[in-house]
Amino acid sequence: MTADRPGEEALIARYFAPLAGPGAEGLRDDAASLTPSPGHDLVVTVDAVVAGIHYFPGDPPASIARKVLGVNLSDLAAKGANPRGFLLTLALPGDWTEDWLANFVEGLREASAAFGCPLLGGDTVRSGGPMLLSVTAFGEVPMGAMVRRQGAQPGDRLYVTGTIGDAALGLVLQGAGAPSLDPESRAVLIDRYRHPQPRLALAPALRRHARAAMDVSDGLAGDLAKMLGGRITARVRIADVPLSAAARQALRIDPSLLATALTGGDDYEVLCAVPPEGSDAFLAEAREAGVAIAEIGTVEAGEGPALFLRQDGNVQPFERASFSHF
Structure with a gap:
């Protein structure tokens, strides 16, 4: 002292x-x-x-x-x-x-x-x-209502809240060789990196309708793999992954940043699996709670990593699926 x-x-x-x-x-x-x-x-x-x-x-x-x-x-x-x-x-x-x-x-x-x-x-x-x-x-x-990470079943629909990739791109913008964005878009992405927005308003809807859920902290691709647990797989439509206008601007300048957006982490959005029969009620309750949410894919039977599909139907490869602490 x-x-x-x-x-x-x-x-x-x-x-x-x-x-x-x-x-x-x-x-x-x-x-x-x-x-x-x-x-x-x-x-x-x-x-x-x-x-x-x-x-x-x-x-x-x-x-x-x-x-x-x-x-x-x-x-x-x-x-x-x-x-x-x-x-x-x-x-x-x-x-x-x-x-x-x-x-x-x-x-x-x-x-x-x-x-x-x-x-x-x-x-x-x-x-x-x-x-x-x-x-x-x-x-x-x-009592007994906590939504666990691994409970998804084949046929469940996959949803994410908010937008994906903003925080990872906000981190990139603070390094050398970053894409040149307009000041407003740059500020939006850096703000998302600095200020997570926990989706607490969605908690009641998750308890009622989700079979599995986790927050996206280490990257969408890697965290989805954790949620599937190696016992099932999934297909994700990249075009349906919600992106902010600022993120889309960054990807137009440098399309290679797509992998960063999908694997970079720090999103702190909710990823969840909801059975088809509960999806309409889940979406309605999310809207009522003021939480933006998007359907991005489907859980499927089988083994292996989830497939992230581009608009041409080809699989998007990732050098690594998520941020690693070690």
């Missing part, structure tokens, strides 16, 4: 205690208590983000806060869960400043309020290396 920085207890009291929710005891205890609503199960997920791996060290601190909470709430949304609270581990590098921390906490406060997910506790330490942030998020579903 340096003379111009608060110690751990003062830091918690000044910055994080105002974010604490019920059961957190104002962050004055070593643990929080959390009781699920009657007739509900708890759903728990954890994700970490590391400077230089999952975000740029120079990204706005409020954006980093929104990202670390948003990626976890995206997992809860895909499970059909409603948020209840979160724990935060914050490992600060040696050169952290109070100005950075104040902006980070403001972003966290805004995201926590927007998503209805209060802080329950956590830990603040020095990293000895790059900054690392980890969130453990808690949600709840009616």
